[in-house]
Amino acid sequence: MLHTIPLHYFLIVGTLMFFIGVAGFIIRRNLITILMSVELMLNAVNINFLAVNRYLYPHHLEGHFFTLFIVAIAAAEASIAIALIINIYRRFSTIDVDQVSDMKY
């Protein structure tokens, strides 16, 4: 059932997701949305790793383990980032990146 879907379909989804994340990171102005974009990028990487592992190298679980670690670390990263965003909101009363910028050249 699974093998009727070719591998490159997964890779296309992963690549598109990654670049949607990049675009979101660059053009969105809300800190939480930027964080969501980063998570999208990391999940795109997860899709790549899992699909490649399942299709091409099913006897080693390297890709699966890498994905587990990416998931766990992304959670740690997200919790720190959200804590920092709360702090930003308390200091600046906004989470719009254009206004969170006291330092200039």
Next chain:
Amino acid sequence: MGIEAVVLLFVVGLFLVGSAVIFAHFFAPKSENHSKFEAYECGIPVRDGAWMQFNVGYYMYALIYLVFDVEIVFLFPWAEVMHDMGTSAFVEVVIFFAVLGLGLAYAWKKNALKWQ
């Protein structure tokens, strides 16, 4: 397995996103409205200042929950090999939980678990 196709699609994906951004930058009408600055642009409209209503305690619980919850993913591979590895696997998971417990004790000490 068509690696060329992947690379081609990768380039096309880059081009699509890039051209959309550039096109929007030059041609899209720019309007500032309230919902643009909300984290979620769908669903029920947010009633007045979404930020003011939540007690910060919610965030504190959510963050602590998030971290401890996700650590559980490491228990799946552990449970898989537990039977073969025997005692050493058990000792390792006890150390793992001791470190997590220390983190919880720290949160407790810092009054992060107290509802303020």
Next chain:
Amino acid sequence: MRHELMLAVSVVVLLVVEIFSSAKHKTNVVLPLSIALMGLSMLVGGMYPEAGTLFGGIYRTDALRTAVKLVLDAGALLVFFQVYGWIRRPENSDKVSEFFILVFSTLIGMHYMVSAGDFMMMYLGLELASIPLSALAAFDRYKRVSAEAGIKYILSSAMSTAFLLFGLSFIYITAGTLHFDALQAAFRPDVLTILGLVFFMAGMAFKISLVPFHLWTADVYEGAPVAVTAYFSVVSKGAAVFVLTWVLYHVFGAAVEQWRIILVTLAVMTMTVGNLFALRQQNMKRFLAFSSIAQAGFILLGMLGQGALGMASVVFYLLVYVFTNIAAFSVVAAISNATGKENIDDYRGLYATNPRLTLVLMVALFSLAGIPPVAGFFGKLFLFNAAASQGYYWLIFVAVVNATISLYYYLRPVRAMFIDKNEHPIAFFKSDAYMRMGLLLCMAGIFATGFISWFFEYLFAVS
């Protein structure tokens, strides 16, 4: 492994002290304890360098890696010496131990990065190093700039990590493994692998803040507390530089033609842009931030040299850079702690009031500029030598031109301190004992690495 275990034990000890002690003035307990634990870790880890692999080859250590780890530890230790005046302030009283716990955690991460035998281990180390670093950048959480520095660092570091992982997923497609040795054996320089290599290098370039991936650097360096900035610019950069060098030499050795082009481009851009921006900075921290960007460009020259020569010149430069840059940052921290002033103009006439601090800063800046008698000169010499061994004479010419430009801005604070007149110079102040001890160690390090040739010879022998 005992080196990392000792650091982990240090974290646990500090955490237990924080949880169970109710001392009023924690600084006086925690700071000496942390310094002692760090010294002990260096002793335990560095006494008899061990060699071997663990966990099926994903952790490996040898004399060179031990040396790099000791350099990183020395950087952290020197940072500990300069924090006293800042960490004992009332607004930091509820998070004294946390500073040290976070620094120890990042060190464990960097040690694992240095000791990685596998991209997964490297990624874990990288994240363990950079997540606590973002908390450190936002450590002055009541200051707007510090909060801003923290969020800028975590978001840009998360994005760079995503790039790095995306590159690794491409490499995984063709090679089927992420283990360094297996990857080297299975290496095929096809288009997908090269694409992965480019993404990987982009991710690492963010961490080392190479142009054009440097945009976060100046803001984070300026916003973070001075001690944290010193730590950022030296220690966290050093670990990433070593890993990138090692991976390029030993894993992507077959693609040397491809990564050389990238490195040369990055080196030229980084040196030039770092210098040009450093020229116009007024804030001392921002000035040192751009200077450290330019220094990273010089380090890339050493990476271009192959084999032991390139590796030894890079690690030796890191060693010199640790002492030099932390000395400069310590003086900035001392002045900032005592008076709150951070601009170059405020330093005018400093020699008349604080001659000893001025001399330390002068030696550090001379060393950064690469003026002969001090260590920085030899560091740059070995980097140029490594690049010359591969025939990059035009690149060395560019680097020398850049080093000459850098003289101008490195001498600007020196001129301000010695020559410029000032109606109201910064009044005389006495630094605390820790700070004086730290500055003394930095000076000793700068002169020792400059005059004793054993350091370079040892690094050359083990790399």
